[in-house]
Amino acid sequence: MDISQLVQPERVHRRIYNDPEIFEQELDKIFSVAWIYVGHASQVSKSGDFFCTNIARQPVVMTRHDDGTIKVLFNRCGHRGAQVLSSETGHAETFRCCYHGWEYATDGTLLAVPQPRGYEESKVRPGDPDYGMASVPRVAEYRGFVFASLSHAGASLQEYLGPIASSIDDMVDRAPDGEIEVAGGIARHLYHGNWKLVFENLCDGLHPNCVHQSSIEAAQQQDDAVYSDGAGEIGVRQMRQNGAPWEFWEDQVGSWAYPFGHSYLGDYHDDAKLVAARNDPSFDDYFKAMEVAKGKERTQEILGVTRWNTNIYPTISFMSQFRQLRVIRPVSVDKTEVLGFCFRLKGAPEKMFHDTVRFANITNAVASPVLTDDLETYARIRRGLTTDGNDWVAMARGLGRDKEGADGGWCAENGLSELHIRNMFAAWSGYMAA
Numbered sequence: 001m002d003i004s005q006l007v008q009p010e011r012v013h014r015r016i017y018n019d020p021e022i023f024e025q026e027l028d029k030i031f032s033v034a035w036i037y038v039g040h041a042s043q044v045s046k047s048g049d050f051f052c053t054n055i056a057r058q059p060v061v062m063t064r065h066d067d068g069t070i071k072v073l074f075n076r077c078g079h080r081g082a083q084v085l086s087s088e089t090g091h092a093e094t095f096r097c098c099y100h101g102w103e104y105a106t107d108g109t110l111l112a113v114p115q116p117r118g119y120e121e122s123k124v125r126p127g128d129p130d131y132g133m134a135s136v137p138r139v140a141e142y143r144g145f146v147f148a149s150l151s152h153a154g155a156s157l158q159e160y161l162g163p164i165a166s167s168i169d170d171m172v173d174r175a176p177d178g179e180i181e182v183a184g185g186i187a188r189h190l191y192h193g194n195w196k197l198v199f200e201n202l203c204d205g206l207h208p209n210c211v212h213q214s215s216i217e218a219a220q221q222q223d224d225a226v227y228s229d230g231a232g233e234i235g236v237r238q239m240r241q242n243g244a245p246w247e248f249w250e251d252q253v254g255s256w257a258y259p260f261g262h263s264y265l266g267d268y269h270d271d272a273k274l275v276a277a278r279n280d281p282s283f284d285d286y287f288k289a290m291e292v293a294k295g296k297e298r299t300q301e302i303l304g305v306t307r308w309n310t311n312i313y314p315t316i317s318f319m320s321q322f323r324q325l326r327v328i329r330p331v332s333v334d335k336t337e338v339l340g341f342c343f344r345l346k347g348a349p350e351k352m353f354h355d356t357v358r359f360a361n362i363t364n365a366v367a368s369p370v371l372t373d374d375l376e377t378y379a380r381i382r383r384g385l386t387t388d389g390n391d392w393v394a395m396a397r398g399l400g401r402d403k404e405g406a407d408g409g410w411c412a413e414n415g416l417s418e419l420h421i422r423n424m425f426a427a428w429s430g431y432m433a434a
């Protein structure tokens, strides 16, 4: 199979979404090479804390070692290979394998084996790296966001993020104390479709008006007096915003794309009760906390950054306005797991975090009247692409109208462009050809 034939300037072959052989190649050539988001430093705030996840389907664990550094280890015993940690999160002084009790330090060093007699003639000794829990080749952190790569070589994390690091800055700078932390539970779902679909959808400005029509109409019909109960209000307001008119998307919403497949969509919200920069009194306590910490001018500058979802290809999509982050985990060619995390802005009034959780319920939880539409769409794409009617999937909207930006990226004509999809496939082709 000649992979290079599958991506054309305005369309891609459907095999990219439904061929198991291509999926296996993606695990090898993309997920085993790129920087993959592992977790946030606040998930392992104390030494001995751990968070289990996977990279290219391989189980790994992020831990805080007793010297304060964060480690990412393969979650595999040095003895006969059992997965050592089975809980997703937890705290332990040492990690002990369930099978024969080999015990490891929080940096993966083998500490002890029960009944060491019998190993005299072998290399098995505490501290021998061949029998420890091995470290993932490269681990790096940007402002608390921890990434790891299974590849020993390649761009540094800083080079890999490039200008898209400014979206992480946007998320963190909104905290009066300059730090954010993961809080609350994980909104988790599995959808029946290829992993690429969610990245395409999260910066797709054309779809909300169509696919989310039922919740937009329901929200538009809702009487203001009824929904203003706090918890429900944010949901109704957000669903109304999904119905922003085409002119708004075309005149006021942009979309930007960067090397390595990263992109972000400009904000499409004009509701002062949702957007902190618009000076609604409901944000007064937050403004005050920000101004005390950062001064008036810097506060305006920080809150004046209005981005919607940022995709850091190929693992996360996040959004600072409501402090949400989704981790996308490919499971198989037509199965994808998504984990939604909420962040608390340290030093901000608790109301901001309540908004975050309410917003997560509207957009990331499986009972959401919005997310369910998107999941149904992914399932329909999966079924539609099994047909022989047409081998090609279009990504032509805005083609030829993208402009090169001063920061090394590209700027789309407007928020309805498919620039971000073309950009992800440019990165995809580069990875797959390597």
Ligand code: FES
Pocket: 077, 078, 079, 080, 081, 082, 097, 098, 099, 100, 101, 102
């Ligand atoms: S497999 Fe872990 S101690 Fe034997």
Ligand SMILES: [Fe+2]
Pocket: 201, 207, 208, 211, 212, 370, 374
């Ligand atoms: Fe959607």
